[in-house]
Amino acid sequence: MQSTVGIESGNISLGKRKRLAVKGRFTLFLMALPFLVLVLLFSYFPLYGWIYAFYDYRPGIPLAQSNFMGLYWFKGMIASEVQRQEVLRVLRNTAAMSGLSIATSVLPVIFAIFLSEIGKGWFKKTVQIFTTLPNFISWVLVYSFAFMLFSVDNGFVNHLLMSLGFIDRSLHLLATDDHTWLAMTLWNIWKTLGWSAIMYIAAISGIDQELYEAAKVDGAGRFKQMWHVTVPGLMPTYFVLLLLTIANFINNGFEQYYVFQNAINSNHIEVLDLYVYNIGVQNSNFFVCNRHQYVEILNKCRPALCR
C-alpha cells in the first residue's frame, strides 16, 4: 500500500505511464471478454447443473422451491439391485472400449515406424494420403459404409464370401452382439490410424539422423535401429497422446456408439454417454423426476470417476 503511494507521489511520469498501461490492460481484457463469456456460458454454466442431483427437482418448479435431498438419489442408486447392475454394465462397456483404445494406441506408432522404413517415394505419400482420409468423414458416414459393406442381404462382404464359396448363408455382421467391442475398436482403428500416425511420422522426421549413423557403426541392424533409436525418439509424443486418451477414459465418444447401436447390440455398446442419452433423452421421459435425478447422478459420477 505504502509503496504504491510512494511511487505515485514521488514520480508523476511513472504514475502516468502506469495508468496508461492499466488502461491498456483493461482494453485488452474487454476485447477478450465477449469470447470468455461464451466459454462461461457453454462450458462452465453446465457444471452448475450438477446441483440438481441433490434436489427433488421437477420441471417448472424453480430449484429454490425444490426439496433438498442430499445424497438420497445416490443412495437409491446403490441400494437398488437393478440400477446397480445397469450402472455396472455401462461402466464395464465404457472401461472395455477405453481399455481397448488404450491397448491399440501403440498401433499408430508401429504404423509410422514401418511406413518410414519404406523410405520416401510415391508409395509412402499415397499410403499417407489415403489412410488419412477416413479421419475426415463423420461417424454417420462410417455407419453408412458399414451398412453397405456388411449388411445381410446386399452387403459387399456377404456377397464376396458367398461367391467365393466360404459361406452358404448371409452372416449377420451388424445386428449381432457377439463381437461388439472388437467391431467398435476395429472401426475406430480404420478411421483414426492413418491420422494418428501422421503425428508420429512428423516426430520421426525430427529424429537426428546421426543417431542412426552411430547405431549403424555400432553394428545395429534395421530392427535394432528401430528399437533403440526410433522407438525412444517417439516415446515423448506417445505419452502425451496416451495421457489424452486416459483423460477421456469415461468420456470416450458418443457418436460412434450412437450410430452403431441397435436393438441387438445395445447390451455391449452402451457406454456411459450413450446410456445417459438413451434413458434420459430418447425415452422422452427426460423430465420424469426419478429418471432425471438418476441421469444427473450418472452425470455427476462421471467427473468423479475421471479423477
Place this chain on the structure above:
Amino acid sequence: MRTGFKISFSWFSVMNTTVFAIFTLACIFPFYYLFINTISNNDLSDKGLIMFVPQGIHFTNYEQVLKIPGLLTSIAVSVSRTVLGTLVTVAASAFLGYLFTKNAMWGRKFWYRFLVVTMYFNAGLIPWYLVMLHLGMTNNFLAYILPQAVSPFFIILVKTFVESTPAALQESAEMDGAGYLVIFYRIVVPLVKPILATITIFSAVTQWNMFTDTLFLITDSKLFTLQFILYRYMNEATSLAALMKSMQGSSGMNIANMVNPTTIRTTVSMFVVAPIVLVYPFFQRYFVKGILIGSVKG
C-alpha cells in the same frame, strides 16, 4: 531413408509394402464402392451385385434424390453452418490467440487457464442440455455456431504461432500509433495465414461432420443438417423409396432405374462425402504442415 541395405532384408520390404497396400485399399475401397453403387443400375446395386465395376452407368440418381422433400434444405443448412461457423470460429480463434500473447492483459494467465481447462472436462449431457434450453439454443441456428466459436485448441495454435513471429513488427506498428485492432488486422493476420488455413480446414470439417448437436437440440425439420438427414435415411429409407416410386410412376421413368432404399442411402452418402473428397487433395498438404508445427511446438 537408410539405403544400401542387404538384399537379404527384401522379404521385409515386400511384407511391409503388402501390409500397407492392403490397409490403404481398405481405407479407400468404401469410397469407391459407394461411388460405383450410386452410378450403377439401381436394381443391381439394390441386390448388392455391383462389387468392383459399375454396370449400367447413369447419373439420374442424383437428380432423383434431390427431389426428396427436405433434402435441399438440409444441404443449405449444412453449407451455411459450415461457412458461417468456420468464419466465426477462425475469426474468434485468431483474435483471442493474438490477445493472449499480450502480457499486459489483465489476468491473462488466469483467463488463459480458464479457457484451456475446458479442453479437459465437460459437465455432461443433461446439464449441458438444460443450459442450452435456458439460453434458447434449441431449434435455433445459432446453436450450430456459438458453442463452437471459442475453441481452446485453435487458440493455442494461433498463440504459439504469433509468439514465433518477430515482436519488432508489432512494436514498430505500435510506435506509429496503431491500436490493438489495427495491429491485429494489418500485421498479425497476414503473418499467421498458414495456421489460419489449417484452422479453417479443421473447423470446416468439424462443422460439416457435426451430427450430435442436431440430434440433441433441433426438432424443427427446417434446421436439420445433411448428416442428420443421412442418419434418418439409414433407418427410414424404405418408406422414402415408396414415396419416390409413387412420384416417379407418373413421369414414366425407366423401371430399372427406379430409386430404392439402397440408392437413397448411397446417393445421400455421396452428397455427404463429396465436399470432403473434393477439397481433400487441396487441404491435405496444409494439415500435414499444421501437424508438423503443432508437434514441433509440443
